[in-house]
Amino acid sequence: MKKNLIQIIILAILLGIVIVAQIVPLGNSRIMDMLKINKKGTIKELRDFSIEDTSRITRIFMVDKENKTLDLTREPGNKWIVNDKYRAKKYDVNLLIGTMHSMRIKSPVATSAEENIIKRLATKSVKVEVYDNEDLLKTYYIGGVTQNQTGTYAMLEGSTKPFIVEIPGFRGYLTSRFHTVENLWRSARVFQFDELEIEKIAVKVGSKPNQSFSIIINDKNNYELLNANDQKAKAFDTLAVRRFVKEFKNKSFSRFLSTELQEKADSVYNSKLFYKFNVDLKSGLDVEVSLHKVKDFVADDIMEIDYMNGIVNQTLWVTVQTHLFATLFRELNDFKPVF
Numbered sequence: 001m002k003k004n005l006i007q008i009i010i011l012a013i014l015l016g017i018v019i020v021a022q023i024v025p026l027g028n029s030r031i032m033d034m035l036k037i038n039k040k041g042t043i044k045e046l047r048d049f050s051i052e053d054t055s056r057i058t059r060i061f062m063v064d065k066e067n068k069t070l071d072l073t074r075e076p077g078n079k080w081i082v083n084d085k086y087r088a089k090k091y092d093v094n095l096l097i098g099t100m101h102s103m104r105i106k107s108p109v110a111t112s113a114e115e116n117i118i119k120r121l122a123t124k125s126v127k128v129e130v131y132d133n134e135d136l137l138k139t140y141y142i143g144g145v146t147q148n149q150t151g152t153y154a155m156l157e158g159s160t161k162p163f164i165v166e167i168p169g170f171r172g173y174l175t176s177r178f179h180t181v182e183n184l185w186r187s188a189r190v191f192q193f194d195e196l197e198i199e200k201i202a203v204k205v206g207s208k209p210n211q212s213f214s215i216i217i218n219d220k221n222n223y224e225l226l227n228a229n230d231q232k233a234k235a236f237d238t239l240a241v242r243r244f245v246k247e248f249k250n251k252s253f254s255r256f257l258s259t260e261l262q263e264k265a266d267s268v269y270n271s272k273l274f275y276k277f278n279v280d281l282k283s284g285l286d287v288e289v290s291l292h293k294v295k296d297f298v299a300d301d302i303m304e305i306d307y308m309n310g311i312v313n314q315t316l317w318v319t320v321q322t323h324l325f326a327t328l329f330r331e332l333n334d335f336k337p338v339f
Contacts, residue, residue, distance in 0.1 A: 046159040051100045051138060059131040060096065061073055062180050065123055070180040072096075074078045077284075085285070086186035093185075099167065099177050100130065100138075106151050106166040117153050117162045120144060125153075126178045145173035156190060183256050183316075190312055191251035192277065196220060198248065200280040203330065206273030211331035215241055225337055233337035239333050247327045248279060253310055253318040268292055275329060288313050291320065 027145040051057065060072040073081050074089055080088035111119050143153035144164075151164035152174040152178040165174065195217060209228060217222040223241050225233040269290060276290040292309040310320045 042052055046156055047105055047163065048158065049100075049103050049105065049138075049140060049154060049163075049165055052099045054097045056132040056137065057097060057100070057130055058133050059129075061129040061131070062126050062178060064126050064180050068180040070182065070184070070185060081285075082185045083182055086182075087189065087192060087285075088185050089187045096177055099174055102167045102170075103154075103165045103174060104168060106164045108137060108154070109162045109164060114162060115145070118155070121153060121155055121162060125155075126180065128178055137308075142175060142178040145175055149173055186196060187207055187250045188254075188317075189250060190287060190310075191248040191277075193248050193281065195245055195280065197281055197283065198245065198279060200278075201245065201248065202278040202280075203328075204273065204276040204278075205331055206275060208331060211333065213332040213335070215245060217245065225332075225335055227332055227337070227339065232339055233335075233339055235338040237336045243332055244328075244335075251311070251325060251328070253320045255319055257317040257319065268309050268317055269314055271309075274308065277328065289319075290314075291325065 030326050058074045062070045069083075072093060073084065075081055080090070080093045084086045101251065121141050121143045125143040127141055128138045129139050139157035141155045141157070143155075145152055146164055150171055150173065151166050153162055154165045155162040167174065196219075198216060198217050200216050203212060205211045212228040214226040214230070216226070218224065221238070221242060223238065223245070225241060226235045227233070269292075271292045274293055275287070275292045279287045283289070290311045292311070294305065294308055305318045305322050307321050308325075310318045312318060
């Protein structure tokens, strides 16, 4: 009798837990969820690809299976840098971060295909590490696309199970957003600087070296003008200098030349110079752009030329549209200096 009473009490307690669990929420979970917390925690670790608070992201490091790497780091002012060298395309970075926030599991990989997909992820995926300063937020592997082109194979580090991920409402795949091609991440805006980011602008006029000049920015609307021999002007047109400095806020090249042509960049750089601009920045990320003629022309017909060759930092060959850079084609005398 005593034994039966104990069994009845135990059954009553268990029944009470089940009833309470179904009617009393605890946070976002019920008490029965708390009984499974370890299992649930493991499942979340292996399934939760989304980063809810993307404001925490300060660095995104990617490496592909050919060991090519891409490092995106966030600077103050929400400006992103590619491989510690170049400003990143704002749109592309925002698209990547938005993808990390929105992607969800569409479905598990079929059990029969798991082994094959894991092998493919091991050989053809991009490893993505996401950081909040020194803290690693998430690591996952982004693979190829599903046969119907509407999902992407992916797996969290530490998981033994791959999944198909998607962005709800978006029809397509996410693979192309995770890549390590440096030139495709860097901004085409070669000059994108506020006045107070700049320490000095040096301009070399190829056809008239004696008309070359430099401008030193001491503070907002506080400038020094120097000639080609670094002699400081006693007086000059401050308004004209201010307008010139502001032109370095938004100047973009048109396109990168293909990788196969980059080996010819040296010969372009050493060809006849039209203009060269050296912008020294307080951040230390200085920029040099030299412009070179595509064909012979004289100054009077410059606007008849649609584009010119440009060499960025002495190595990268690009093309620039002449009319977009025309406001930078200035000479020392344009600023009415008095020495």
